[in-house]
Amino acid sequence: MTHTTDPADRSADRPADRRVLLDNGGRAPWHPLARQAFVQAMDDGWADPRRLHAEGRRAARLLDGAREAVAAELGARTEEVRFTPSHTAALHSAVLGGAGARRRSGGDVVVGAVERAAVLHAAESSARTHGGTRVVVAVDDHGRVDADGFRRAVGTPGVALAALQAANGEVGTRQPVVEAHEAARAAGVPLLVDAGASLGHDATPHAWDLLAADPADWGAPAGVGVLAVRQRVRLLPRGPEDPEPWAPGGVSVPAAFAAAVALQAVAADRAAEDGRRRELVDRLRAAVARIPDVEVVGDQADRLPHVATFSFLYVDGEALVTELDRAGFAVGSGSACTSSTLEPSHVLAAMGVLTHGNVRVALDRSTTVDDVDRFAATLPGAVARVRDALGVGGL
Amino acid sequence: MNDVGPARTADDFPDPDIPDIDVVDARGLRCPLPVIRLAARARDLPPGAVLTVLATDPAARHDVPAWARMRGHAMQGEDVDGDVWRLTVRLGATTTTRPP
Incomplete structure (x- = not known):
């Protein structure tokens, strides 16, 4: 037969x-080059990248190369980019760690009303822990955050962190990230930009202090996320001590490598x-x-x-x-x-x-x-x- | 209103300036049924009539105002008692006509 x-x-x-x-938002069929990279990294990157032997060093080189490639796409330094276990984990670390590092400045966290549930919940949790409030900025009937409302909210004393998505993954509307970043910078408040629905599809945002992105959204394997944090921004480690508190135990090297290769591929066209x-x-x-x-x-x-x-x-x-x-x-x-x-x-x-x-x-x-x-x-x-x-x- | 006595309805207080308020009980129904029940009742009422829907579905609080906007009706009020939303609409002139 x-x-x-x-x-x-x-x-x-x-x-x-x-x-x-x-239904390709948040999880899409793998880009052909992601699949190819994943298979290559299964051969070359299976080892623990923290080991000192040749196999470990080879895996570490793949992981470093992946960080470098993602950093280049983000306009960031390699050391500013970290891989996390998922996009959600990156958002949790960014909100809890970013706000936690500034708990002496205040406990409030400012968010747009249409942020991802992970951001809204982490903001609520952080505010409760540090005696602050989750401040939600309203959106118009297109789902766009009111830029003036955002400016007023971040300019109020007691704000630890602000978060705004680059664009909304459910309805597609872009957010006023550049204005929000100007306002946050003027107030001395770090801004987390959730690029989960936009990176790989839309122009790469450059106005951010912390940025989270979702490889599974651009055709890479699930099981890895991206968290970028500018060097001037502090991130308070959370959870028990670990050399990589944002990804305890480390991430999958093949998944991270495939994420980087797929990002380069989708950026190219x-x-x-x-x-x-x-x-x-x-x-x-x-x-x-x-x-x-x-x-x-x-x-x-x-x-x-x-x-x-x-x-x-x-x-x-x-x-x-x-x-x-x-x-x-x-x-x-x-x-x-x-x-x-x-x-x-x-x-x-x-x-x-x-x-x-x-x-x-x-x-x-x-x-x-x-x-x-x-x-x-x-x-x-x-x-x-x-x-x-x-x-x-x-x- | 705190008198102990027989239950009274709007019919006990006829007043030509206060329209009768119809109530649609959609408690326990899941979306989109509360809006559908409300629309079915609205079809039989003249413009200007005031209609209240009771709903426990959390979507009704968002979808009744959206329906009113799409059909040219006006929201008159909304409040919640426990898990029961009480949403009141004043019907516009376009009760039975669909926008294109």
Whole structure:
């Protein structure tokens, strides 16, 4: 059987049967060069990089090279870049360690309302530990933090740390990071920039004191995160003593090496990919806007190149994700019915947009115009079927 | 209001200037059902009517105002008692027409 080519067995190659992956935020299929780098590092980087023998030194060279490559992309010094066990761990270390180092200046932590849950929770935890308050700066209906509100909040005495994402991964809207950094610098408060949804996709942010990024978001393996801290910024180690308190026991060398190689790869074709994916997102947003009773959310232009989000009135998000999955499309959702907590997305809630019937799309580099067109052609029927099941005709 | 006595309703105090307040009980229902129940009741009411929905689903507090905005209604108030949200809407003129 292995020598015959039966056309009927080639179903995976037929466009109509191919899975279309549109949920590539935070976890994406591996970039081919990430896979190649990972395999190479399995041979050359399996050893403990802290050992003094040839194998250990070889692993250490791969890890150092990975730090250097990520630092170059960030415009940072190699020693300012650390690998962590995950993006979430990087955010926790940045907030708890960054605020902890400044506990004598105050206990408050300023955050945007649509930061990642890891940032919001770490800020709450840090503020409680140091007798301060988590100060949440509101967003507008596009999900953009009010720059003046942020300036006022960081300028208030008693702030240990401020945190603002480069762009929101759920709705794509970019944040006023440059203004926020100016305000934080004027107030002498370090700013953590969460580049988890943007690094590898959008222009690399340079206005930061601490920066966290997510390799799994740019097509590298999960199991490694990036934490960059400017040399002038102190980070209080947390947890029991360890030579690498931000990654106790060290990180996976193959994962870190693959993360760096993939970052170089996506940085190399970012300009071309930016234009191509923006066109696809614009095309999708325009098609979705023609479906009755939909809110297409997030800023129309000042946004990530690859994220599109919309909420359908009178639609059960879980039912819609399942319906689309059955039709061959993997999408994300911020609706309460799709979360384990029954709470809707805090991002959609803070924006004041519809939280139910939510669909979140993040395009990969491999997403084609045909993928987007087929999705746009499938969506109206899927929405109508879910609405019919709920009997909402005429509402 | 603290009198001990038979329960009274708005019908006991007829006043042409105070519209009847309809109440939709959507407690225990998960999103998007509270909004759907509310919209179904709103369809049968004239512009200017005031309608309250009771909901325990945490999404309702966000989705009822969003629905009102999309349909041209106005939020009149919201409060929470325990885990029950009480959201009140004044219906606009576009009760039964859909935006394109």
